[in-house]
Amino acid sequence: MSLPLSATTTAGFADPGLDAWFTGLGDEYLGRIPDGSLRPRMVEGWRLRWRDRELEIQVDADFPFSVARVYLVGYSRAKAEPHVEKDGKLCLATKAVPGDRLRTIQAAVADAVQLLKENETKKHEDDFRDDFGLYWLSWATRGDFRVQVMPGSHGASKTVLGRAVMTDRGLLVFPGKAEAIKVMHNLTGAAPKSLKETPIIVIDPLPAPARYPETAEELWALVEARSNDGVHLLERLVSNTPTEAFVVLAGKSPSGREHYAATCLRRPSDKAGKALKRRFMRKSIDPSKDTARTVFGRFELDRLFTQRMDAAISRLPEDVRNKLAAAKVIVAGCGALGSGVARMLAQAGVAHLWLVDPEDLGWENIRRHELGALAVNTGKAKSLAGSIRANLPTIGKVEGYLSTFATFAREHPDVLKAANLVISCTGDWAADASVENALAQSGLNAVAVYGWMEPHALATHAVLIGRSGAKFADGFGDHGQFRLPVVAGGKPPPAECGGASTPFGAIELAHAQALVAKLAIDTLRGLADAPVWRSWLADATAFQEADASVTSGWAAARGQPDDIGGPYEGHWAFP
Structure with missing residues (x-):
């Protein structure tokens, strides 16, 4: 059933206000959202049904001088859609109609319905890859730890064994040793004391949110399926069974934009809360199986908040x-x-x-x-x-x-x-x-x-x-x-200028x-x-203010x- 975007005022309502408009939608209107169920900083909200989906329209205290937000109820990464954030908020280009509550709401609902229709036809499917970095940030499992990646001369087109430095700002990942030393020397005045080998593996095509790895085994499978030469770097990484290691996925979107996404691999904790010892990570492995892959699959995985160190790249071509x-x-x-x-x-x-x-x-x-x-x-x-x-x-x-x-x-x-x-x-x-x-x-x-x-x-x-x-x-x-x-002319220089x-x-x-x-x-x-x-x-x-004027020579020559x-x-x- 299609949701009408305008409705006549229901009998009993003299003022065609918001509640009247929503009630006029009939069975599609599911009622007001209780105050205790509103999202942070929201002060009013209404629920609607559109086809088999449930929507929430919520507004903040600045409304109607701010836009109305529209959310999908029950949204999850498995049901990810383009231009929908992790909490189900639809990313709409809607503008507020300042001072007009009804028209601001109607505009938001109309744009929300249009986006959902276009998502049904897969119109924006490529946007998962074009905006891969933003979706990865949204679905990162750790927001308290940040990774900054410096692209190399080959960008996201070549798999390399990068180097990383742990700082109080998070992890800085570089395409090689020379770049790491140069940047850290610029930042701190000294070369880094230690560098962590960190694979930067090109993935083609980049995955949609539903395919983001949840486990180390899924990360291995993704690299194996979508990378030409990344598995050997995972084998190298796991050879010493590190307590903690990092893998950066890289790739290009359909429009050519480059993206980077970091993961952290950790040994599981024992009953005392300490990282499992190496021998337990390798214990009871079937000799007939791929040892490296089996050990790798026993690590715990986090998807990390990742940014490019050159994110402020110029607008120039x-x-x-x-x-x-x-x-x-x-x-x-x-x-x-x-x-x-x-x-x-x-x-x-x-x-x-x-x-x-x-x-x-x-x-x-x-x-x-x-x-x-x-x-x-x-x-x-x-x-x-x-x-x-x-x-x-x-x-x-x-x-x-x-x-x-x-x-x-x-x-x-x-x-x-x-x-x-x-x-x-x-x-x-x-x-x-x-x-x-x-x-x-x-x-x-x-x-x-x-x-x-x-x-x-x-x-x-x-x-x-x-x-x-x-x-x-x-x-x-x-x-x-x-x-x-x-x-x-002009005032003479003050004493603090030294007369110069x-x-x-x-x-x-x-x-x-x-x-x-x-x-x-x-x-x-x-x-x-x-x-x-x-x-x-x-x-x-x-x-x-300087007691100065324009010379006659300049005025004559230039006006x-x-x-x-x-x-x-x-x-x-x-x-």
């Missing part, structure tokens, strides 16, 4: 991500501007960074620098490199040097030769000139992005200079006077960092051809900026 990961970038100047640019590049996927700065971090820096008080009196470049490695431990290489760029270029010509891009954020004309001078050498391929802020960060400039044509020096006089400045710089706010700084980082990324992606000159201006309020400021792009050419 794979070929672009690969290009950024292969790029080699030098950042000269790791102050307020350069430190933010370096971190943005690392977060965007640039995997090889050399950071160069001759100064220590001072107390005057901490309100505008990526590093805080804990790094005061340490080298900016070295501390920033350590911070990036610790917070993005899967990154390829980040090194810091307490040095001027000129010295770095002389002492590390191999790095300069390998570089694709040099970003100069020194804020110093002589230092920027040393970058241009170094890159003029033959045999180098790197181009340069120069970024700097004018007083109070009221204007920021980012300029891309190539191997030929326009020079960065074209925009400056002999003593470093910029030929087309934006800012005129002007204060500025976090908002202006964020715009400046983004401007330079975006031009750098565009350059690495091949979206910007030198020369390119981009500028960003603060709003009129920021100029007023008087709007009160809200914003971006500009022009030619790096000067009369």
Whole structure:
């Protein structure tokens, strides 16, 4: 029988409210849900019958400014359906109709019925595999222990004997020893003391929830049936009858998405609550049977909450991500501007960074620098490199040097030769000139992005200079006077700035960092051809608070900026 999604008000109800609408559904309405049977945080609920299924519609205290939830009663993993969570909650795209209780309920019921009809026709069956990771999380048997998996270069297409490290955060699983040492060194500053052999076994196709292994024997059968070369790794794993071991299943969904799912194998406990001894695990095994499989089947199994260590992977296409990961970038100047640019590049996927700065971090820096008080009196470049490695431990290489760029270029010509891009954020004309001078050498391929802020960060400039044509020096006089400045006047710097710089706010700084980082990324992606000159201006309020104005030269060349400021792009050419 089909459930009607609208009904006339039953006699006796003057107001066509919710109870009236539900009652008007006739025999399909099974009544209100008692308060004691409502799900957590729900305050009202109704039961319906749809065909041979029972549904619950429940709402929270924010309703009707929140959606109505629809649940399948009696739902279990054996009856798993696409887009239904472990507790039977249907994953619907329904939106609330704010303030309208009846229409919000009707919309939820209509979408629920539509989903259940589509599930009957197996329309969403592939979604079990496309969203395999989420379903695995939902049906994990242990939520208190988490596994993070770092995919290798072959991803979920090759079975490997991985290595794992137990930490206070859970288990970290790597595709090999080298990756484990690199990431743990980035995280902790030291190589791991021990590594656990942990098979990462490719399964094809990935199983639906009803086929998730409940026992070690079922795990073996799944690997045997759906893996080309995983059984020998299970045999290796069980050869020493470990107290505890881990197996990670990997695979690709029909859409190509990669998924990882970890299991934990434990020896059963004896009467004293201790793990059975090895001899008991191997006791009374029929010699005619597969010894390894029999021993493996005696372990207890848990399905574990599993996440990818690269779960925050960029929205960029794979070929672009690969290009950024292969790029080699030098950042000269790791102050307020350069430190933010370096971190943005690392977060965007640039995997090889050399950071160069001759100064220590001072107390005057901490309100505008990526590093805080804990790094005061340490080298900016070295501390920033350590911070990036610790917070993005899967990154390829980040090194810091307490040095001027000129010295770095002389002492590390191999790095300069390998570089694709040099970003100069020194804020110093002589230092920027040393970058241009170094890159003029033959045999180098790197181009340069120069970024700097004018007083109070009221204007920021980012300029891309190539191997030929326009020079960065074209925009400056002999003593470093910029030929087309934006800012005129302005308050003098306060004493805490040491007289060497002007204060500025976090908002202006964020715009400046983004401007330079975006031009750098565009350059690495091949979206910007030198020369390119981009500028960003603060709003009129920021100029007023700094007692500054826009120069007549800028206004004549680019026009008087709007009160809200914003971006500009022009030619790096000067009369």
